[in-house]
Each structure stands twice: as structure tokens, then as C-alpha cells.
Amino acid sequence: MTDMDERNVDDICPTCGGSGWAPTEVAGAVRRCDCWKKQRMARLQASANIPKRYQNCDLESFKTFRDVSHKNAKLQVEGFLRQYPLLKEDDPKKSVGLLLMGPCGVGKTHLAVALLRQLIAQTGEVGLFYNFSDLLKEIQDSWNPIAQTSELDVLRPVMDAKVLVLDELGANKVTDWVRDTLYHIINNRYVKSKLTFFTSNYLDAPSRPGEETLADRIGVRLRSRLHSMCVDVEMRGEDGRTDFAKASL
Numbered sequence: 001m002t003d004m005d006e007r008n009v010d011d012i013c014p015t016c017g018g019s020g021w022a023p024t025e026v027a028g029a030v031r032r033c034d035c036w037k038k039q040r041m042a043r044l045q046a047s048a049n050i051p052k053r054y055q056n057c058d059l060e061s062f063k064t065f066r067d068v069s070h071k072n073a074k075l076q077v078e079g080f081l082r083q084y085p086l087l088k089e090d091d092p093k094k095s096v097g098l099l100l101m102g103p104c105g106v107g108k109t110h111l112a113v114a115l116l117r118q119l120i121a122q123t124g125e126v127g128l129f130y131n132f133s134d135l136l137k138e139i140q141d142s143w144n145p146i147a148q149t150s151e152l153d154v155l156r157p158v159m160d161a162k163v164l165v166l167d168e169l170g171a172n173k174v175t176d177w178v179r180d181t182l183y184h185i186i187n188n189r190y191v192k193s194k195l196t197f198f199t200s201n202y203l204d205a206p207s208r209p210g211e212e213t214l215a216d217r218i219g220v221r222l223r224s225r226l227h228s229m230c231v232d233v234e235m236r237g238e239d240g241r242t243d244f245a246k247a248s249l
Contacts, residue, residue, distance in 0.1 A: 044120050050113055050129045057113040067237035070107060073100065076233050077115050085122060095193035099169075099226055101200050101214070102235030108199035112165045115197060125162035132168045139181055155181070159188050162195065169200040170217030179219045186222065190229045198230065 012018045016033035024031050059078065064071040080098065087094045098115070100108040113129065120127040135158065142154040158164060174182065189196050202214040204223075215223040 040124070041121060044124070044126060045117065048116065048120060048127045048129055050116070051131075054109060054113040054129075057110045058117065059111075059114045062107060062110055062114060067106070067235070069102070069234060069236045073107075073111060073233050073235050076231070077111055081115070081118055081122070084119070089193075092193075095190065095195065095229065097196045097198070097230045098233050099198045099200065099230040100233050100235060101203050103237070104201055106235045106237045108235060109167055112167065112197050112199050116163055116165045119163045119195065123162065126160075127163035127165075128157060128161035129165045129167065130158060132166055132171045135166065135182075136172050136174065136178060139178055143177075155185060159185055164189065164194065164196045166196065166198050169198045170202045170214050173217055174219070179222060182218070183222050183225065186229070187225055190225065196229065198226065203234070204232075 013033060013035040016022045016035060020033055020035070021030040022033040023029075059074060062070075062074055064074055076098070084094070098112075100112055102108055116127050116129060119125070138154050186196065200214055200217075202212060202217050204213055204215070206213055
């Protein structure tokens with residue numbers, strides 16, 4: 001027997017023998033083995049498209065000492081996670097997501113990824129992370145100037161994922177066509193009660209004269225839809241990534 005064979009034998013679950021089904025106390029009855037559940041959860045987490053930088057983000061490692069708004073944001077996320085499993089499928093609150101808004105480096109993406117990972121673990125549903133700029137590029141690259149249509153296969157995972165994080169909303173200004181496409185995606189998720197979480201560096205009220213708002217970046221119609229489907233969570237403070245860079249000099 002080779003070393004590879006020995007490793008394969010060692011990896012076989014002693015409870016189910018690798019079948020994924022474990023016996024129960026009832027004769028002839030089986031249940032899903034714990035090893036199968038762990039493997040499925042690992043696959044779901046791996047397929048969620050979470051960038052390597054954020055793959056270990058969780059609520060425990062989120063720092064709240066820099067600003068009281070960080071503590072409040074974490075409390076809102078924790079409250080959402082506690083409430084969500086208790087809601088019935090037809091409860092309108094089941095489709096309410098969060099919009100994390102604030103300047104760069106305050107931990108919006110960390111919280112959004114922590115929420116995504118926890119919901120995947122709680123529900124066993126498919127979750128997906130997308131950066132706004134990357135999504136726009138895929139939408140624009142799929143444009144067919146001859147057929148005048150978008151390749152639905154590119155957009156389908158975004159529309160179908162049970163839980164979606166759309167990071168850095170408004171990072172790029174969009175054309176009318178892309179704006180309409182985004183509205184279609186997000187409205188489709190809203191009417192089908194699929195959870196969507198957003199982060200954005202843009203606020204509704206500019207902090208400085210001449211500063212653009214979120215509506216300026218994504219359009220009034222899309223911002224209006226977000227009001228219907230999300231609870232706004234505003235975070236403040238200095239760029240924590242800059243602080244970290246200074247501390248490491």
C-alpha cells in the first residue's frame with residue numbers, strides 16, 4: 001500500500017465509511033453524517049468568492065474601540081443574526097438586509113464578510129461576495145454589441161445566491177445600461193426575499209461641500225430601492241488601515 005493509499009484510508013470517516021450517511025438508533029434508518037456536513041460547509045465557504053484578505057473575518061475579531069459607531073454597527077449585525085433564524089419564511093423582515101456606510105478603513109467589509117460567513121454556517125445556503133467594481137466589469141465584458149443582450153450566465157450566480165454581499169457600492173459611476181442592469185438584479189433579489197448586504201464609502205448627506213452622495217454614484221432609483229430592502233448602518237472614524245501602517249513603521 002502506498003503512502004497516498006494510507007492517507008486516503010486514514011481520511012475515511014469511521015462513522016459512515018465515506019458514504020456520508022450514518023446509522024441511527026432506529027434499525028435501517030440513516031442520517032447525514034457530521035463529516036458530510038463539515039465538508040459541505042467547507043465547500044460553501046470556499047465557493048463564496050470571499051477575497052483571501054477577508055477569509056478569516058468574524059465578529060470576534062472586529063475591533064470596536066476606535067469609535068462608538070463601530071460598537072453600534074457590531075450590535076446591529078449581532079442582533080440581525082439572532083433574529084434571522086426565528087423569522088418565518090414569509091415574514092417581510094426575512095428579506096431585509098443591511099447597508100454599511102462610512103469612510104474607508106472603518107471595517108465595513110470586515111463586518112459584511114463576518115455576516116456572510118455566519119449566515120452560510122447558520123443556514124447552509126449558498127452565499128456570494130462581489131466587489132462592485134468587479135461586478136461592473138463582468139457586466140460590461142458580457143455585453144454583446146451584436147445581440148444587444150447581456151450573458152445571463154454571468155449574472156445568474158449574483159441573482160440566485162441566497163445571501164449576497166456587494167462591496168464598495170458606488171465605487172464606480174455607472175452608465176444608464178449598467179444602472180438598469182444593477183437595478184434589475186437587486187430588485188429581483190428584493191422581490192424574491194433574498195438577503196443582500198452592501199457596503200459603501202458614500203453617504204446620503206455629504207460631509208464636505210461638493211462631495212458626491214450615494215445617489216449621485218448609483219442613481220436615485222437604485223438608492224430608493226435600497227431604502228426599501230436595507231437598514232442603514234453608518235460607521236464613522238479614521239482609516240484603521242492607515243493607523244495600522246503607521247504603527248508598523
